[in-house]
Structures are given as C-alpha cells and as structure tokens.
Amino acid sequence: xxxxxxxxxxxxxxxxxxxxxxxxxxxxxxxxxxxxxxxxxxxxxxxxxxxxxxxxxxxxxxxxxxxxxxxxxxxxxxxxxxxxxxxxxxxxxxxxxxxxxxxxxxxxxxxx
Numbered sequence: 001x002x003x004x005x006x007x008x009x010x011x012x013x014x015x016x017x018x019x020x021x022x023x024x025x026x027x028x029x030x031x032x033x034x035x036x037x038x039x040x041x042x043x044x045x046x047x048x049x050x051x052x053x054x055x056x057x058x059x060x061x062x063x064x065x066x067x068x069x070x071x072x073x074x075x076x077x078x079x080x081x082x083x084x085x086x087x088x089x090x091x092x093x094x095x096x097x098x099x100x101x102x103x104x105x106x107x108x109x110x111x112x
Contacts, residue, residue: 025068031060 038054041047 025064027064028061028068031057031064033057035061 034057035054036057038050038052038057041050041053044050
C-alpha cells in the first residue's frame with residue numbers, strides 16, 4: 001500500500017508539471033491522461049492495473065516530452081541563425097569597406 005501511495009503522489013506531481021511544459025503537444029497530453037487514469041485506478045482499489053498503467057503513462061510522457069523538447073530546441077536554433085546575405089549585399093558591403101580603406105590610406109599619407 002505504501003508503494004501505491006508513492007506512485008500515486010509521483011504520478012500526480014508529474015501530471016501537473018508536464019501539461020504546463022508541453023501545452024501544444026497532444027501526444028504528451030494523451031500520455032499524461034494515461035497517468036491520471038492509472039492513478040484513479042489505484043485510488044479505486046485496482047492497484048495492480050493502476051500501477052501498470054501509471055508506469056506506462058510515465059514512460060510515454062517522458063518519451064513524448066523529450067521528443068517535443070527536441071523539436072522546440074531545434075526550432076529555437078533555426079530562429080537564432082543569422083540571415084544569409086545575398087551576393088549583392090556581400091559585394092556592396094565589400095566595396096564600401098574598400099572605399100573606406102583607400103580613403104583612410106590617402107588621408108594618412110597626405111595628412112601627416
């Protein structure tokens with residue numbers, strides 16, 4: 001009975017934490033609902049079935065949460081990439097830098 005109480009408390013905490021983390025992911029929500037169903041079975045006295053379903057739900061929640069997190073990290077990385085310059089922008093920026101260099105060279109040469 002002590003094991004069931006510990007599993008119930010852990011599953012309840014997990015079911016509260018993960019939906020807030022993965023609000024847009026239906027697979028994570030489904031796995032969380034499986035955890036909740038398992039904990040309800042434990043509360044109804046179906047300890048064997050409840051523990052099994054809760055354990056499966058926790059496993060599915062972890063797997064789907066990791067997949068969702070990986071996707072979000074990938075999206076964040078792509079959003080942080082710098083914009084690629086077009087060929088014209090690169091030539092233009094290079095010519096501006098060259099013009100400044102030449103101007104600076106002659107200013108120093110004849111200014112001193």
